[in-house]
Amino acid sequence: MSTRAQEAPDPQRELEARTARLRVADVVGNLMEFWGFKRGMGRVWALCYTSPKALSAADIGAELQMSAGAVSMTLAELTKWGVVRRSWVPGDRRDFYEAETSVWKLVSRVVRERELTLVREAKESFVAADRALQLAAQGGTPEEKKRRAFERDRIGQLRSIAETGESLLSALVAGEAISAAPLAVLGAATALYEDVTRRRRR
Amino acid sequence: MSTRAQEAPDPQRELEARTARLRVADVVGNLMEFWGFKRGMGRVWALCYTSPKALSAADIGAELQMSAGAVSMTLAELTKWGVVRRSWVPGDRRDFYEAETSVWKLVSRVVRERELTLVREAKESFVAADRALQLAAQGGTPEEKKRRAFERDRIGQLRSIAETGESLLSALVAGEAISAAPLAVLGAATALYEDVTRRRRR
DNA sequence: CTGATGTTTCAATTATCTCTGAAACATCAA
DNA sequence: TTGATGTTTCAGAGATAATTGAAACATCAG
Numbered sequence: 001m002s003t004r005a006q007e008a009p010d011p012q013r014e015l016e017a018r019t020a021r022l023r024v025a026d027v028v029g030n031l032m033e034f035w036g037f038k039r040g041m042g043r044v045w046a047l048c049y050t051s052p053k054a055l056s057a058a059d060i061g062a063e064l065q066m067s068a069g070a071v072s073m074t075l076a077e078l079t080k081w082g083v084v085r086r087s088w089v090p091g092d093r094r095d096f097y098e099a100e101t102s103v104w105k106l107v108s109r110v111v112r113e114r115e116l117t118l119v120r121e122a123k124e125s126f127v128a129a130d131r132a133l134q135l136a137a138q139g140g141t142p143e144e145k146k147r148r149a150f151e152r153d154r155i156g157q158l159r160s161i162a163e164t165g166e167s168l169l170s171a172l173v174a175g176e177a178i179s180a181a182p183l184a185v186l187g188a189a190t191a192l193y194e195d196v197t198r199r200r201r202r
Numbered sequence: 203m204s205t206r207a208q209e210a211p212d213p214q215r216e217l218e219a220r221t222a223r224l225r226v227a228d229v230v231g232n233l234m235e236f237w238g239f240k241r242g243m244g245r246v247w248a249l250c251y252t253s254p255k256a257l258s259a260a261d262i263g264a265e266l267q268m269s270a271g272a273v274s275m276t277l278a279e280l281t282k283w284g285v286v287r288r289s290w291v292p293g294d295r296r297d298f299y300e301a302e303t304s305v306w307k308l309v310s311r312v313v314r315e316r317e318l319t320l321v322r323e324a325k326e327s328f329v330a331a332d333r334a335l336q337l338a339a340q341g342g343t344p345e346e347k348k349r350r351a352f353e354r355d356r357i358g359q360l361r362s363i364a365e366t367g368e369s370l371l372s373a374l375v376a377g378e379a380i381s382a383a384p385l386a387v388l389g390a391a392t393a394l395y396e397d398v399t400r401r402r403r404r
Numbered sequence: 405c406t407g408a409t410g411t412t413t414c415a416a417t418t419a420t421c422t423c424t425g426a427a428a429c430a431t432c433a434a
Numbered sequence: 435t436t437g438a439t440g441t442t443t444c445a446g447a448g449a450t451a452a453t454t455g456a457a458a459c460a461t462c463a464g
Contacts, residue, residue, distance in 0.1 A: 068440090133219050
């Protein structure tokens, strides 16, 4: 037995550790993909997040097997979302990147710019449809009027769902606390369900 | 001026009403797509939902410009998910379909389940990575140990987020905790955020 | 049974994303 | 200025996913 066994790096274990970190990057990539981002964004972010020192683009490409171009584009996107930031190392021409650790920052931006936009668009189209049907219902036979009334009612349901969703998401985004976007959004979905159920029962 | 102007269907307004309904189908399609379903599923469901009478596959195809094959597959999928159901019209060979009105319940459940799977996978890989890093950290220089410690800490952060998320999602999926839901979820999410923040600061 | 009508299936096409690789660009040192 | 180094851009390749169209299948009436 060597005198200081615990200081000899074990190649086998080194490899396992590296593999495990890459696996972490991958599952984070899967989650990010689930939320509508590119897989690569999650992978790169996770690699940065688990790295003690800021990484260069070349480091990232080497570790994650991505081309320079892909790394550049991914970092640009992550930076735009504010979840990764550049850091300069004096005397080094390369750019380095480190992960933003505040998950909420990411979440609130995501919610604001993605879900909220979608929901708003939806609401607007429901409102517009309601108006159009209202106008169309002014003419026609009684039967047609009845049909229009049904359509308006259903679209009104959708509209109220969208409005509830919109205010919930707004509230979420406005608040300074809360992490874990997915869960928060699920909360919103649940609320929507409640709302619809209640309205249907009345 | 005609004697009963309000009963004459206005072609212009008819067209606008139809366009508006199609637009509604489209935005619902977008939302569904965002939640991980196919776009067409949302469009077909929305068309059925806003229709006073059950629609035949041919109706749907004509309205949404989909091929018979696409309509058939989409309806099969919607039926499988239980958000659309067949209805028979006596003396008519065709199948008719109408929208299940409690879609949001189903959709949100499905989304939660999917996410739960992902989160579980993530958690497992975090745990595995933590173990691997722990083993690797047994050897190496003090500097390497420090690096491993950082990595473990960060992965521990991810792990705690995943664990909280997992239990929250489990509760939501399993329970009819749905009724208590929105605020409870927000509360839990907030607690989660607090927890992560506290851990980071120590 | 046969033909008419409607539905389902699936291989092939088409559309949509992502990534690559190379060129253009930028910056700095010598 | 020139060359070395690093970054960005983007047309095209490659991978995935959605859609079509036609054939197979199912059902019913005559």
